[in-house]
Amino acid sequence: MSGLLPLLRKELRELLRTYRALVVAVAFVIVGLGSPLAAKLTPRLLSSLASDPTGGVELVLTREPSTNDALFQYHKNLALLPVLVILLAMGSLSSERRRGTAQLVLTKPISRRAYLLAKLIAPGALYLAGIAVAGGGCLLYTWLLFGAVDVGGFILLNLLYLLALWFYLAVTVLASAALDSAIAAGGVGLAAFALCGLLGSFDRIGRYSPGGLFNAALALVRGTDRAGLVPSLVATALLIAVCAAIADRVLEHQEL
Amino acid sequence: MTAPVIAIRDLRRRFRDVEALAGVDLQVAGPGVFGFLGVNGAGKTTTLRILAGLIHATGGEVRLFGEPVAIGQAEVRRRIGYLPQDPVFFPWLTGEETLLLVADLFGLPGAIARRRAGEWLERLGLGHAARRRVGGYSGGMLQRLGLAQALINEPELLLLDEPVSALDPVGRVEILTLLGALSSRATVFMSSHILADVERVCGEVAIIDHGRIVVRDRTDALRERFLKPEFELALAGAAAPLIALASGAPWIEQLRVIEQGEFGATLRIAVTDAALGRRELPRLIAHSQVELLRFDAAVPTLEEVFIRIVGSRGAAAEGA
Numbered sequence: 001m002s003g004l005l006p007l008l009r010k011e012l013r014e015l016l017r018t019y020r021a022l023v024v025a026v027a028f029v030i031v032g033l034g035s036p037l038a039a040k041l042t043p044r045l046l047s048s049l050a051s052d053p054t055g056g057v058e059l060v061l062t063r064e065p066s067t068n069d070a071l072f073q074y075h076k077n078l079a080l081l082p083v084l085v086i087l088l089a090m091g092s093l094s095s096e097r098r099r100g101t102a103q104l105v106l107t108k109p110i111s112r113r114a115y116l117l118a119k120l121i122a123p124g125a126l127y128l129a130g131i132a133v134a135g136g137g138c139l140l141y142t143w144l145l146f147g148a149v150d151v152g153g154f155i156l157l158n159l160l161y162l163l164a165l166w167f168y169l170a171v172t173v174l175a176s177a178a179l180d181s182a183i184a185a186g187g188v189g190l191a192a193f194a195l196c197g198l199l200g201s202f203d204r205i206g207r208y209s210p211g212g213l214f215n216a217a218l219a220l221v222r223g224t225d226r227a228g229l230v231p232s233l234v235a236t237a238l239l240i241a242v243c244a245a246i247a248d249r250v251l252e253h254q255e256l
Numbered sequence: 257m258t259a260p261v262i263a264i265r266d267l268r269r270r271f272r273d274v275e276a277l278a279g280v281d282l283q284v285a286g287p288g289v290f291g292f293l294g295v296n297g298a299g300k301t302t303t304l305r306i307l308a309g310l311i312h313a314t315g316g317e318v319r320l321f322g323e324p325v326a327i328g329q330a331e332v333r334r335r336i337g338y339l340p341q342d343p344v345f346f347p348w349l350t351g352e353e354t355l356l357l358v359a360d361l362f363g364l365p366g367a368i369a370r371r372r373a374g375e376w377l378e379r380l381g382l383g384h385a386a387r388r389r390v391g392g393y394s395g396g397m398l399q400r401l402g403l404a405q406a407l408i409n410e411p412e413l414l415l416l417d418e419p420v421s422a423l424d425p426v427g428r429v430e431i432l433t434l435l436g437a438l439s440s441r442a443t444v445f446m447s448s449h450i451l452a453d454v455e456r457v458c459g460e461v462a463i464i465d466h467g468r469i470v471v472r473d474r475t476d477a478l479r480e481r482f483l484k485p486e487f488e489l490a491l492a493g494a495a496a497p498l499i500a501l502a503s504g505a506p507w508i509e510q511l512r513v514i515e516q517g518e519f520g521a522t523l524r525i526a527v528t529d530a531a532l533g534r535r536e537l538p539r540l541i542a543h544s545q546v547e548l549l550r551f552d553a554a555v556p557t558l559e560e561v562f563i564r565i566v567g568s569r570g571a572a573a574e575g576a
Contacts (some may be wrong), residue, residue, distance in 0.1 A: 002330055004358035009348075017348040100344035104405070107308050107332040108361040253327050255311040 003110025011122030027129035032137030037073035090186030170243035259322030261286035261530035268315030286443025300447035337411035343402030347391030405526030492547035
């Protein structure tokens with residue numbers, strides 16, 4: 001596959017120069033560090049706000065926030081990051097095609113498959129780094145604020161989130177390959193996000209969809225049933241491969 | 257036997273109900289600069305885009321260096337440089353970085369890439385802007401950068417779509433001189449509708465009209481073919497002796513006195529055949545004993561040839 005390395009270098013440089021890497025870094029740092037902090041401070045903040053110094057009303061916390069609360073907050077915040085992934089990926093192919101920069105690249109001796117893979121691998125690597133930063137920050141702050149965390153389970157949890165982000169990246173890149181409008185591609189990505197969320201709420205179907213990944217992650221956080229983990233993991237990995245394969249076919253003979 | 261650099265056979269392309277190419281046949285042996293002429297919408301850009309592997313043909317065959325051209329085919333592109341009509345670049349890269357990216361895509365080693373990038377930026381007058389982001393370049397600078405990226409791999413075939421259209425007259429001369437210098441080692445296939453530019457640099461031309469090649473020849477042969485059988489004479493004295501003799505020559509169709517002054521006259525003589533005129537007119541002049549100052553065959557410009565070919569076809573089409 002000719003040209004993958006130079007294209008990867010180009011994509012990574014683009015992520016840096018266009019500040020997309022910075023946006024992703026900021027978002028993941030906020031999620032990673034902010035989640036345990038929010039879990040720790042929100043009840044106290046609410047309590048102080050609800051307290052009436054004249055002695056009328058007082059909010060009484062029945063229990064202190066725990067590690068699970070921090071991880072649950074982390075889970076809730078990470079569940080929104082696919083939207084960022086979709087917004088950043090929606091113009092990756094369609095905008096280059098529409099502006100004409102795809103011509104500059106694809107009239108050189110590189111394969112279209114390499115062009116597509118670079119569009120998947122570079123942001124995929126960025127989200128891997130983002131999850132590592134967010135997870136590391138969350139782990140550190142949770143440990144500092146709440147005490148010990150099951151590191152193995154936490155790593156598995158983050159791998160599930162990463163797979164989910166890669167899925168939304170693959171869906172949006174496929175839409176961007178097939179459609180001329182970046183907004184339309186973003187719409188497809190968001191529709192997939194909504195659909196997967198909906199499917200995830202049905203236990204039987206949900207466990208065979210990317211939406212099931214978040215349920216599996218939630219189960220990990222709560223320490224409950226992990227039965228849905230493997231089917232949703234396999235289904236998501238397969239769907240990523242299918243999206244990439246379809247995008248490859250779309251690009252193979254596409255006119256520029 | 258070596259395959260022609262470009263071999264196009266019965267090339268067709270239809271965009272919905274518009275037939276952009278209606279059976280183009282063309283072979284270019286190279287090296288040299290080949291002009292591809294046509295009015296707007298004649299099919300020049302469509303042909304070039306098919307040659308560059310950007311769009312499909314709906315019929316026919318295209319081969320470059322004997323290899324069939326298709327979308328997604330990467331290998332033949334190592335030998336090609338392509339400049340689109342409106343070159344577009346990544347605005348977040350500088351001019352130098354753009355050339356280094358393209359060199360990287362061609363797999364050139366870093367040292368060679370840096371050397372060539374520097375050389376081409378200087379030669380194309382972009383040395384001062386090498387470290388500036390391309391997003392701030394003017395149209396002319398983008399066209400120069402487009403040419404630099406097309407040349408970075410030292411291609412055997414350069415496909416150029418209107419390569420000097422965005423340049424000022426000085427820039428046009430610079431670039432055309434550069435293309436002329438490349439003609440000994442590469443095949444330059446350039447489309448244009450600026451015929452004076454083509455005339456200046458192209459050894460061979462083809463004219464495309466309504467998606468078909470209507471003429472293909474060497475530039476000088478084409479002018480010769482469309483030579484008007486007409487001559488212009490400037491005389492130092494009276495023209496009367498020559499006019500008297502000319503009236504008896506059956507091969508002279510018309511003689512007009514363009515200017516008649518105290519010190520001489522200018523005549524325009526239309527003959528039945530240009531070669532006959534070149535042979536017989538000097539004899540007639542000598543015989544009339546007039547004092548000749550100037551004797552010119554009316555050589556048409558490429559523009560006149562183009563208008564005669566395309567214009568007559570247009571008129572015929574309108575009359576049909």
